[in-house]
Amino acid sequence: MDKKRSDCPISCSLDVFGDKWSLLIIRDVMLRGKSSYSEFLTSEEKIASNILVNRLSILEAENILVKEVSPANKSKFVYSLTQKGADLLPIVIEIMDWGAKYNANSPRKEIGKKIKRDKAAVIKELSQSLKARVKY
Amino acid sequence: MDKKRSDCPISCSLDVFGDKWSLLIIRDVMLRGKSSYSEFLTSEEKIASNILVNRLSILEAENILVKEVSPANKSKFVYSLTQKGADLLPIVIEIMDWGAKYNANSPRKEIGKKIKRDKAAVIKELSQSLKARVKY
DNA sequence: CTTTGTTGTTGCAAAATGCAAGTGCAAATA
DNA sequence: TATTTGCACTTGCATTTTGCAACAACAAAG
Numbered sequence: 001m002d003k004k005r006s007d008c009p010i011s012c013s014l015d016v017f018g019d020k021w022s023l024l025i026i027r028d029v030m031l032r033g034k035s036s037y038s039e040f041l042t043s044e045e046k047i048a049s050n051i052l053v054n055r056l057s058i059l060e061a062e063n064i065l066v067k068e069v070s071p072a073n074k075s076k077f078v079y080s081l082t083q084k085g086a087d088l089l090p091i092v093i094e095i096m097d098w099g100a101k102y103n104a105n106s107p108r109k110e111i112g113k114k115i116k117r118d119k120a121a122v123i124k125e126l127s128q129s130l131k132a133r134v135k136y
Numbered sequence: 137m138d139k140k141r142s143d144c145p146i147s148c149s150l151d152v153f154g155d156k157w158s159l160l161i162i163r164d165v166m167l168r169g170k171s172s173y174s175e176f177l178t179s180e181e182k183i184a185s186n187i188l189v190n191r192l193s194i195l196e197a198e199n200i201l202v203k204e205v206s207p208a209n210k211s212k213f214v215y216s217l218t219q220k221g222a223d224l225l226p227i228v229i230e231i232m233d234w235g236a237k238y239n240a241n242s243p244r245k246e247i248g249k250k251i252k253r254d255k256a257a258v259i260k261e262l263s264q265s266l267k268a269r270v271k272y
Numbered sequence: 273c274t275t276t277g278t279t280g281t282t283g284c285a286a287a288a289t290g291c292a293a294g295t296g297c298a299a300a301t302a
Numbered sequence: 303t304a305t306t307t308g309c310a311c312t313t314g315c316a317t318t319t320t321g322c323a324a325c326a327a328c329a330a331a332g
Contacts, residue, residue, distance in 0.1 A: 005156075005181040009235030009242040010163050010228065019288095020141075020154040027146050037310055045141040048290050053311060075298045076309065084238055091230040092146065098227060099145030102220055106145040120256070156320095173279055184321055189280065211329045212278065 016062050017088075021047055021055050023095070026081075026088055029065065030130065031111070035078040036070070064088070066135045086130040090123050152198050153224075157183055157191050159231070162217075162224055165201065166266065167247070171214040172206070200224070202271045222266045226259050 005011050017023055024045055028034035034043075040052055047055075056079065059065040064085035070076040093115060100112045108115075114122050141147050153159055160181055164170035170179075176188055183191075192215065195201040200221035206212040229251060236248045244251075250258050 004241075007239075007242045008160075008163075008180070009232045009239060009244075009248065011160060011181055011235075012239045012242055013231045013235035014156050014159060018154070018156040018159070020150050023150060023154070024144075024147060027144075038308080041310095044144070045147055046290095048292095049311070050291095050313085051289065054288090073299085073309090087234055087237065091227065091234060094227045094230050095149045096145045098223055099147075099149035101223065103143075103145060103148045105140075106143045106148055108145075112145065174277080177279095182321095184323095185280070186282085186322095187320065190319095209278090209330085 016058075016064075019055075021045075021051055022059060023088075023092060025052075025055055025059065026064070026085065027092055029079060029081055029085070030089060030092060030126075035080065036076060037079075059085070063136075068135075080133060080135045081130065082136045083134050086127065086134045089127050089130065093119065093123050093126075152194070152200075155191075157181075157187055158195060159224075159228060161188075161191055161195065162200070162221065163228055165215060165217055166222070166225060166228060166262075171216065172212060173215075195221070199272075204271075216269060216271045217266065218272045219270050222263065222270045225263050225266065229255065229259050229262075 004015055017026070024043065024047070025040055028040055028043055034040060037052065037056070040047065040056075041049060056065065056067070060067050060079075062084075063082055065079045066082055067077050067079055070078045096112065097115050097119060100106050100108045100115075106112075111122070140151055153162070160179065160183070161176055164176055164179055170176060173188065173192070176183065176192075177185060192201065192203070196203050196215075198220075199218055201215045202218055203213050203215055206214045232248065233251050233255060236242050236244045236251075242248075247258070
């Protein structure tokens with residue numbers, strides 16, 4: 001881990017995921033059912049492969065993701081959320097809500113509309129369903 | 137504004153404040169009563185002056201902060217939150233909560249403890265008090 | 273008239289990012 | 303067996319951003 005700029009919890013958090021890519025990887029795992037390097041590479045934001053490797057290794061080192069051999073394909077890895085990673089859900093939902101509110105070109109889809117109606121319920125529901133696949 | 141990587145609301149949001157400094161400036165305005173360039177410079181994370189100028193101009197261009205001549209001192213500027221900026225409160229609170237939970241060295245202070253007890257109440261209460269000083 | 277406070281700017285080295293191509297290796301296919 | 307495909311990186315290099323320190327413009331205060 002890089003050394004912290006301060007003990008402020010906001011600053012500490014940003015030291016970990018305060019960049020343009022980390023939370024997009026988390027989003028892919030959390031909300032889009034993605035779990036592998038090749039799936040992350042195909043996301044529409046077009047992350048570069050070296051950045052992806054770098055971020056995956058940081059997220060793994062921070063115990064936000066765990067990397068394991070795929071049960072289905074032994075020459076493949078799958079990344080899963082830890083509890084610490086799953087706990088990022090409220091942050092991701094709030095960022096999504098703010099972004100949907102202030103961007104004309106991001107029309108709210110089903111989940112966005114549900115968030116607008118009852119954010120707390122969406123977080124509760126999703127965090128329940130994440131529990132089933134959280135590792136460690 | 138830089139061009140967007142995608143229409144995903146999370147991606148759009150990170151295009152705006154997805155870096156290590158923007159949300160610390162927002163924190164200073166939102167929770168620490170700071171409002172001027174010189175106050176931001178003195179924060180413990182020690183932002184460089186060129187980065188600060190750059191971020192303030194982005195936040196202003198994005199209509200998250202407004203810059204005005206200080207009523208008290210005509211040779212000074214004050215930055216205030218717009219409604220769009222104040223709406224970042226839930227994000228900031230969630231990030232603070234996560235950071236406090238997973239960092240041994242960030243003992244929860246009063247606000248952190250209140251968040252742990254009743255996050256929704258803290259957000260509601262603070263957003264009420266922000267309303268009084270939001271511009272536009 | 274000089275000092276202080278405030279908001280910047282400039283220059284430069286170091287680090288991070290973006291992009292394209294290449295590598296290693298196991299599984300699938302011919 | 304030989305070849306191809308899929309997957310997870312690695313490398314090289316140009317561009318951009320960051321970090322650090324010094325300098326500058328200008329109004330207000332003393």
